[in-house]
Every structure is written in C-alpha cells, then in structure tokens.
Amino acid sequence: MSFFSTLKEKAIWVFLAACALLSVATTAGIVWVLVTESVHFFAEVSAFEFFLGTRWAPILEPRSFGVLPLVCGTFLVGAGALFVAIPVGVGTAVYLSEYAPNAVRGVLKPILEVLAGIPTVVYGYFALTFVTPHVLRPLLPHTNVFNAASAALVVGVMIIPTIASLCDDAFRAVPRTLREAAYALSATRLEVTTRVVVPAGMSGVVAAILLAFARAIGETMAVTLAAGMTPKLTLNPLESIQTLTSYIVQVSLGDTPAGTIEYQTIFACGMTLFLITLTINLVAHKVLKRFREVYE
Amino acid sequence: MSGETSLFVPRLARRRRRGRIFSMACALASLFGFVFLVVLILRVLYEGAAWVNEDFLRNYPSTINPPKAGVKSAIWGTVWLISITLLISVPVGVASAVYLEEYAANDRLTRFIQLNIANLAGVPSIVYGILGLAVFVRLCRLDRTVIAGALSLSLLIMPVIIIASREALVAVPRSIRHAAVALGASRWQTVRAHVLPAALPGIMTGVILAVSRAIGEAAPLLMIGALTYVAFVPEGPRDYFTALPIQIYDWCDRPQQVFHHLAAAAIIVLLGILIPMNAVAITLRAWHQRRRIW
Numbered sequence: 001m002s003f004f005s006t007l008k009e010k011a012i013w014v015f016l017a018a019c020a021l022l023s024v025a026t027t028a029g030i031v032w033v034l035v036t037e038s039v040h041f042f043a044e045v046s047a048f049e050f051f052l053g054t055r056w057a058p059i060l061e062p063r064s065f066g067v068l069p070l071v072c073g074t075f076l077v078g079a080g081a082l083f084v085a086i087p088v089g090v091g092t093a094v095y096l097s098e099y100a101p102n103a104v105r106g107v108l109k110p111i112l113e114v115l116a117g118i119p120t121v122v123y124g125y126f127a128l129t130f131v132t133p134h135v136l137r138p139l140l141p142h143t144n145v146f147n148a149a150s151a152a153l154v155v156g157v158m159i160i161p162t163i164a165s166l167c168d169d170a171f172r173a174v175p176r177t178l179r180e181a182a183y184a185l186s187a188t189r190l191e192v193t194t195r196v197v198v199p200a201g202m203s204g205v206v207a208a209i210l211l212a213f214a215r216a217i218g219e220t221m222a223v224t225l226a227a228g229m230t231p232k233l234t235l236n237p238l239e240s241i242q243t244l245t246s247y248i249v250q251v252s253l254g255d256t257p258a259g260t261i262e263y264q265t266i267f268a269c270g271m272t273l274f275l276i277t278l279t280i281n282l283v284a285h286k287v288l289k290r291f292r293e294v295y296e
Numbered sequence: 297m298s299g300e301t302s303l304f305v306p307r308l309a310r311r312r313r314r315g316r317i318f319s320m321a322c323a324l325a326s327l328f329g330f331v332f333l334v335v336l337i338l339r340v341l342y343e344g345a346a347w348v349n350e351d352f353l354r355n356y357p358s359t360i361n362p363p364k365a366g367v368k369s370a371i372w373g374t375v376w377l378i379s380i381t382l383l384i385s386v387p388v389g390v391a392s393a394v395y396l397e398e399y400a401a402n403d404r405l406t407r408f409i410q411l412n413i414a415n416l417a418g419v420p421s422i423v424y425g426i427l428g429l430a431v432f433v434r435l436c437r438l439d440r441t442v443i444a445g446a447l448s449l450s451l452l453i454m455p456v457i458i459i460a461s462r463e464a465l466v467a468v469p470r471s472i473r474h475a476a477v478a479l480g481a482s483r484w485q486t487v488r489a490h491v492l493p494a495a496l497p498g499i500m501t502g503v504i505l506a507v508s509r510a511i512g513e514a515a516p517l518l519m520i521g522a523l524t525y526v527a528f529v530p531e532g533p534r535d536y537f538t539a540l541p542i543q544i545y546d547w548c549d550r551p552q553q554v555f556h557h558l559a560a561a562a563i564i565v566l567l568g569i570l571i572p573m574n575a576v577a578i579t580l581r582a583w584h585q586r587r588r589i590w
Contacts, residue, residue, distance in 0.1 A: 016394055030424075030426075088328045091326065111333065119514070121512070128548060188311045189315055189319070194318075274420075274423050278418075
C-alpha cells in the first residue's frame with residue numbers, strides 16, 4: 001500500500017474513533033453539567049433538607065426545598081404505569097410468542113411499533129382531554145381535572161411496546177426442546193407457558209420491566225399536561241401531583257435568570273432524575289447479563 | 297396403572313378450560329394496544345379534522361383570533377430542526393457504529409463505550425434538554441436557536457442510530473468481508489463498498505425510526521427555551537423557532553376548548569407525518585428480511 005493510502009486509512013480510523021468517543025463525551029457532559037450546577041445549589045440548601053424534606057416550595061415564601069413530594073409523584077405515576085403495562089405487556093408477549101399464528105404476529109408487531117412511535121405530547125393531549133373527562137370522572141367523580149391516574153394510564157400504554165417486545169424476545173429465545181419436553185410429559189399449553197417458558201425467560205421479563213419503569217420515570221410531556229403542577233406527598237392517584245420532570249419543565253417555561261436558586265433547582269432535580277433512571281438501567285443490564293440462561 | 301395407587305389425577309377438562317381462559321386473556325391483552333390506538337386516532341380526528349385545512353397550514357399561531365390560527369411557523373421550525381439534526385446525527389451515529397463493529401478491538405475501552413451507549417439510550421429526553429440548556433444555549437451562547445435545538449436532538453437520537461446501525465452491521469456475514477479483504481481491499485474499501493451497502497436497509501430503518509422520534513420530541517426543546525409563540529418562519533440555523541410538538545403542548549395547556557381543537561388539528565398534521573414514516577421503516581425492514589441473499 002502506498003504512503004498516501006495508508007495515511008488515508010489512518011485518518012478514517014481516527015475520524016470513526018472520534019465519533020464513537022463522542023458518546024462518552026455526551027455522558028461526561030451530562031454528568032459535568034448536573035454536578036457543577038448542583039454544587040451551587042447544595043451550597044445554599046443542605047443535602048439533608050433536599051433529600052429528606054417533605055415540602056417542595058421553591059418559589060413561594062417561606063421557601064422549602066424538600067424533593068420528596070416530587071419523587072413521590074414521580075414514583076406514583078411510574079408505579080401506576082407498571083400496573084397497566086405489566087399485565088398487558090407480558091400478556092401480549094405471551095400471546096405473540098406462544099399463541100399467535102404468523103399472520104396475526106405480522107399485524108400485531110407493527111401496531112406495537114406505531115404505538116411506540118406516537119409522540120408523548122399526543123398521549124398527554126389524550127390523557128387531559130379524553131381519559132380524565134370521559135373515562136375517569138364519570139367513573140370516579142372526585143377525580144381532579146389534573147390527576148396522576150390519567151397520566152399513569154397513558155404512560156402505561158406508552159411503555160407496553162417496550163415490555164411486550166423485550167419479553168417476546170426473551171420467550172422466543174427459550175429453546176423449543178424445553179417446550180417439547182414439557183409437552184411430552186403431557187403438560188397443556190398453559191402449563192408449558194407458565195411453568196417452563198415464562199420462568200426460563202424470567203431474566204428478560206425483569207429487565208424489560210425495569211427498562212420500561214425507567215422510561216416511565218423519565219417521561220415528561222404526558223405528566224406535565226395531565227398530572228398537574230401541585231407537589232404533594234400523596235398516594236392518591238386521583239389528586240393533582242407534580243413529578244420531577246414536570247417541575248423541571250415548569251421552571252424552564254418561566255423566565256428564570258441563570259444563577260438564581262430557582263434556576264439551580266432544575267439541575268438538582270435533573271440530577272436526582274438522572275441518578276434514579278441510571279440506577280434502574282444499570283440494574284436492568286446486570287439482570288440481563290447475570291441471569292441470562294444460556295442454552296446449548 | 298391401578299386407580300387407587302395413582303397419585304396423578306389428570307383433570308384434563310379443567311386444565312384445558314383454564315388454558316382456554318388464559319389464551320383468551322392473552323389475546324385480549326394484545327388487542328389492548330390496538331384498541332387504544334384506534335380510540336386515540338378517532339378521538340383526535342373527531343376533535344380536529346374539521347380544523348385542518350389550507351389556512352391552518354398557511355397561518356401563524358394566534359391567541360387573539362384562534363379560529364384563524366395555524367401551524368406555518370411550527371411546520372417550518374420542525375423542518376429546519378430535523379434537517380440539521382439529520383445532518384449531524386446520521387453521519388456521526390453511523391460512523392460510531394462502523395467503528396465499534398468493524399474497527400475496534402474487543403477490549404475494555406470498546407466494552408465501556410458500548411455500555412455507555414446502552415445507558416445513554418435510557419437517559420430521559422429532558423436530561424438532554426438540561427444538557428442543551430447548559431452547554432449549547434448558555435456556554436456556547438447559541439441562544440434559543442434552531443441550531444441549539446438540533447444539537448440537543450442529535451445527541452438524543454444518536455444512541456438509537458448507533459444501536460440500530462450496529463445490529464444491521466452485525467447481520468452482514470463475515471464471508472463478505474473475507475472475500476473483499478482476500479481480493480486486496482483495505483479495511484475502509486471493504487466497509488464502504490461491501491459492508492455498508494449490505495447493511496443499508498437496516499441502517500435506514502433505524503434512522504427513520506430515530507428521526508421520527510426526534511420529530512415528536514417536545515421536552516428537550518422546551519428545556520432549551522424554544523418559544524411557544526412564534527409568528528415568523530426561521531430563515532437560518534441562528535433564528536428562534538417553534539416546532540409542531542411545542543405548538544401542540546402550548547395549545548393543550550390552555551383551558552379554552554377552542555385551543556384543544558387546534559391541538560387536535562396539529563396532532564393530525566404531526567401523526568400525518570409520523571405514521572407514514574413508521575410504515576415506511578417497517579415495510580423497508582420486512583422487505584429487506586424477505587429478500588436477503590445470505
């Protein structure tokens with residue numbers, strides 16, 4: 001190879017490697033931004049008050065910076081979403097991998113993808129203008145105009161495709177021979193599914209649920225529109241609450257000058273959110289790696 | 297087998313009945329998503345179809361005269377934003393995937409980059425907005441412009457593009473690379489002339505899905521401070537802008553009924569772009585899987 005073509009190969013290598021390293025730079029950038037701005041915040045508000053305080057009132061006097069109401073709201077919506085998405089998502093995956101004929105599968109899979117492709121602001125619109133006034137309030141008249149339940153429901157639907165497709169992959173990775181062995185012992189299809197396939201794919205199911213939960217925790221537009229702007233330490237899903245994400249949006253919509261304590265709350269809340277989702281994601285990847293059943 | 301010593305009672309009828317109930321439940325579960333989608337689309341059409349007309353596409357938003365409001369600035373904002381996002385994220389994303397699959401040794405650094413990308417894919421979109429606000433808007437002094445939004449969205453969809461491109465590259469058989477190298481092609485020649493073309497449909501599918509995600513994202517744009525009321529069309533990357541999802545958010549957030557109709561109309565426009573894009577991506581993948589030659 002001539003000198004120039006070797007040089008060209010080298011240059012291309014460097015360019016490609018630089019692109020790959022950009023993703024590391026992105027992570028570093030996120031951590032750097034969250035940490036440096038949060039440091040300013042924690043210089044004024046003690047970490048003790050922030051993480052254990054039970055009142056969130058960053059603008060109204062007397063000010064109080066306890067993040068627990070926001071965390072509570074976030075987990076209320078996340079848990080509600082799982083309540084919807086686990087039975088429907090796992091049920092869908094079982095149907096897809098164990099029962100559905102190929103033709104039905106060929107229709108259902110694309111529908112799930114379209115569902116996953118609907119923007120979250122559209123789900124928010126639907127929760128606010130349909131689910132609350134036309135589904136929840138006729139059934140439960142005490143429901144607030146803004147409530148955690150409507151947001152949890154649509155966020156649940158939003159994460160169904162994640163759970164369904166990851167569980168489907170997990171179930172389909174279970175070898176045929178295991179199923180056939182169970183059938184040979186005269187198990188019915190229900191027994192094969194619930195006692196062989198699902199337990200064998202359990203690590204995939206758990207990882208799918210964790211990844212979906214992290215998505216629900218970080219969901220922004222639907223909760224901002226439908227769940228309200230009232231930081232509250234409550235487990236009642238029919239009340240108006242506030243999540244970490246919707247608080248961050250609320251501050252960014254106002255004209256908050258950089259450097260003020262309100263501006264810095266964005267980063268403190270952002271870091272809390274980032275740490276929660278990162279932990280869940282890391283655990284999910286660990287579960288997949290550690291407990292993956294290797295066949296053959 | 298004598299009746300009194302056998303511990304095994306088959307109870308087949310009961311077990312089969314349970315099986316039927318279970319399979320029905322699973323089938324119903326898989327219909328749930330479909331039914332939800334149909335109700336959502338019908339609702340949006342019912343509320344907004346009458347509002348979608350030529351004027352709606354041609355007019356600027358208006359809070360004083362809602363019936364005359366339109367999405368012109370939002371559509372053009374989205375077009376600008378997504379064009380620049382594409383120009384940044386696709387080359388960089390595909391290049392990263394090529395590096396990881398075709399060049400990198402399977403060492404610690406590579407595995408670290410891979411884990412890092414998997415985690416980035418799980419970072420909430422609003423966190424990318426916070427990054428964009430601090431780095432692009434404030435630090436780089438780009439202000440709340442199209443380019444600041446496009447950079448934030450590019451970082452957001454990059455992991456999706458990398459993961460999809462890597463899957464497409466892995467699916468290209470080793471033998472194709474071996475054949476090219478055996479004929480004296482350099483590594484880059486092998487990648488450019490043989491591996492990338494073979495992986496192209498898979499990469500395209502991933503890119504279309506990633507871009508359709510970017511088109512629908514509102515949270516990071518709200519974070520960087522994209523405006524909700526814009527009565528002009530951006531003329532370059534340094535202009536202020538709004539985008540369709542932001543316009544929808546703004547209209548949803550107003551209590552008056554008329555704005556909810558406008559929001560529904562804008563959703564029809566948005567889904568009118570996104571659902572065909574998804575359909576193309578899905579068809580492309582199905583077509584590619586059917587006529588794969590290896």
